[in-house]
Amino acid sequence: MQQWLKISLALCSFGFFREFRPSEPFVTNFLTSTKWRNLTEDQINFEVYPVGTYSTLTLLVFVFLVTDILRYKPIIIASSCAGIIIWSILLWTTSLLALQISQFFYGFYMAAEVAYYTYMYAKVEKSKYQKVTGNARAAILTGRFTSSVIAQLLYSFDIMDFRELNYLTLGAQSISLIIAIFLPSVGISLYFYKVPNEEQNDSTITDRSSSSTNVKPRFSYNRAGTLLWKHFLEAYSNPIVIQYSFWWALAMAGFFMVQFYVQFLWLLIEDREVYNAGVEAVLTLFGALTAFFAGYLTSRTFKKYDLWILAICSFLQGAMVLVSSQSNNIWVMYSMYVLFGTFFSFMITIATAFVAQQLADDSFALIFGINTLIALIFQTILTFVIMTWLNLQTRIQFFIFGCYFIVLAAIYLITAIIKAVFWGNDASNTYQINNDIKEN
Incomplete structure (x- = not known):
C-alpha cells in the first residue's frame, strides 16, 4: 500500500x-x-x-x-x-x-x-x-x-x-x-517549517511523506510571515475569491447560529416524539449527495449566473428559517431544517471549490482559516447581540436568523443587477481570464 x-x-x-x-x-x-x-x-x-x-x-x-x-x-x-x-x-x-x-x-x-x-x-x-x-x-x-x-x-x-x-x-x-x-509525525509544515527554497521550487518536492531527502526543514518566523502575507494578498486581491469568501463567511455564520440553537426551537413543541438524531442523519445524507452533485457544476453557464444563484439560494434559506420560526408543527420544522442545511451544503461546496481554483499552492488552509475566522466573528456578533445583550426568545431569534439570510440574498441580488447592467456578458469571462493568467 x-x-x-x-x-x-x-x-x-x-x-x-x-x-x-x-x-x-x-x-x-x-x-x-x-x-x-x-x-x-x-x-x-x-x-x-x-x-x-x-x-x-x-x-x-x-x-x-x-x-x-x-x-x-x-x-x-x-x-x-x-x-x-x-x-x-x-x-x-x-x-x-x-x-x-x-x-x-x-x-x-x-x-x-x-x-x-x-x-x-x-x-x-x-x-x-x-x-x-x-x-x-x-x-x-x-x-x-x-x-x-x-x-x-x-x-x-x-x-x-x-x-x-x-x-x-x-x-x-x-x-x-x-x-x-x-x-x-510531520517533518515539514505549510509555513513555519519549510525545506529551503521549497516555496520557490515546489515542483521538486514530489513526496512530502518521504524521508529520503537529506535536506532538513528549517524553522523561520520571517519566512513564515512573508509567505503568509504573500498568500493573503494573492488570494484577497482576486475578485472571485472575495465574492465567494464573503458569502462563505456570512452564510457559515448564519448556519452555525441555526445549527447551534435549533434544538431550542424544537423544544417549543411539547408532547412529541424526539427524532433529532434521525433528522441530523437525513441532513448529513442529503448534504453528502448535494455536495457530490455540486462538484460537477463547474460549467460556464453556472459561472455566468453565479451571483443570481447565490442570491436565490440565500433567499430560500432565509424563507425556510422564517417558516420554522412561525410554525407549530414539528415536522414542518424538521423539514425546513433539513432543506436549509442541504442548500447550505450544496452552496458551500461550490464556494469552496471556486475559491480553491483561484488559490496558490499550499494557501487553501490559510484562506479556509481566514474565512472561518470571519464567519466566527459574525457569529460572535450575532451571539452577543441576540443572546447576551437583547436576550431574545427563541422564535424571535429564528425570525432574525431568517432575515439575516434575506439580507444576504439582497446583497448578492443587488450585486448581480449591477454586474449585469454595467458589465453584461463581459463579466462572465472573468473566470476564464483569471484561469488563463494563472496558467501562464
Missing part, C-alpha cells in the same frame, strides 16, 4: 471517530431534563452556549498558528483530549460552572479541526490533495451519519437514554486519541 494511502486511511479513521458523537443531537434535551442537569432553557441559551462561541473565536487564530509551529500532530492529539474532557464533564459533573468550562474546551475542540485538514496537506504530495480531501470529507460525513442513525435507534427503542449516549461519544473520542497518537 502506498504511503499516502496509509496516511489517508489513518486520518480518515481519526475523523470518523472524532465525528461519532451520538449524544449531540440530544444535548439540549439532556441538559434541560429534570432527571439530570435540570437547567433552564434560558441558562443554556444565554449562559452556556455563548461561551463555546466566544472561545472558538478566541482560540482559532492561536490554534492555526500553533498548529503549524508544532506541526499538526500535537494539536490533533490535544483535540481528542479536549473531547474526552468535554464529555467527562457532561457525564460526571452537575454545576453550571463546570458546563461553562466544558464549553471552553469545546471551543478549542472545534478550533482544532483546522489541524485535521492541514495535517494531510503537509503530509502528502500535492498530486494527492484532491483524493485525500475527498477521503477526509467522506470520513467526517460517515461518522456523523452513523452516529445519528445509531443514536436515534438506541433512543427510539429505549435502549439508551440521553445521558447514556454520552458514554458512546466519550468512547469514540478515546478511540480517536489512540489513533491520533499513532499518526505519523
Whole structure:
C-alpha cells in the first residue's frame, strides 16, 4: 500500500471517530431534563452556549498558528483530549460552572479541526490533495451519519437514554486519541517549517511523506510571515475569491447560529416524539449527495449566473428559517431544517471549490482559516447581540436568523443587477481570464 494511502486511511479513521458523537443531537434535551442537569432553557441559551462561541473565536487564530509551529500532530492529539474532557464533564459533573468550562474546551475542540485538514496537506504530495480531501470529507460525513442513525435507534427503542449516549461519544473520542497518537509525525509544515527554497521550487518536492531527502526543514518566523502575507494578498486581491469568501463567511455564520440553537426551537413543541438524531442523519445524507452533485457544476453557464444563484439560494434559506420560526408543527420544522442545511451544503461546496481554483499552492488552509475566522466573528456578533445583550426568545431569534439570510440574498441580488447592467456578458469571462493568467 502506498504511503499516502496509509496516511489517508489513518486520518480518515481519526475523523470518523472524532465525528461519532451520538449524544449531540440530544444535548439540549439532556441538559434541560429534570432527571439530570435540570437547567433552564434560558441558562443554556444565554449562559452556556455563548461561551463555546466566544472561545472558538478566541482560540482559532492561536490554534492555526500553533498548529503549524508544532506541526499538526500535537494539536490533533490535544483535540481528542479536549473531547474526552468535554464529555467527562457532561457525564460526571452537575454545576453550571463546570458546563461553562466544558464549553471552553469545546471551543478549542472545534478550533482544532483546522489541524485535521492541514495535517494531510503537509503530509502528502500535492498530486494527492484532491483524493485525500475527498477521503477526509467522506470520513467526517460517515461518522456523523452513523452516529445519528445509531443514536436515534438506541433512543427510539429505549435502549439508551440521553445521558447514556454520552458514554458512546466519550468512547469514540478515546478511540480517536489512540489513533491520533499513532499518526505519523510531520517533518515539514505549510509555513513555519519549510525545506529551503521549497516555496520557490515546489515542483521538486514530489513526496512530502518521504524521508529520503537529506535536506532538513528549517524553522523561520520571517519566512513564515512573508509567505503568509504573500498568500493573503494573492488570494484577497482576486475578485472571485472575495465574492465567494464573503458569502462563505456570512452564510457559515448564519448556519452555525441555526445549527447551534435549533434544538431550542424544537423544544417549543411539547408532547412529541424526539427524532433529532434521525433528522441530523437525513441532513448529513442529503448534504453528502448535494455536495457530490455540486462538484460537477463547474460549467460556464453556472459561472455566468453565479451571483443570481447565490442570491436565490440565500433567499430560500432565509424563507425556510422564517417558516420554522412561525410554525407549530414539528415536522414542518424538521423539514425546513433539513432543506436549509442541504442548500447550505450544496452552496458551500461550490464556494469552496471556486475559491480553491483561484488559490496558490499550499494557501487553501490559510484562506479556509481566514474565512472561518470571519464567519466566527459574525457569529460572535450575532451571539452577543441576540443572546447576551437583547436576550431574545427563541422564535424571535429564528425570525432574525431568517432575515439575516434575506439580507444576504439582497446583497448578492443587488450585486448581480449591477454586474449585469454595467458589465453584461463581459463579466462572465472573468473566470476564464483569471484561469488563463494563472496558467501562464
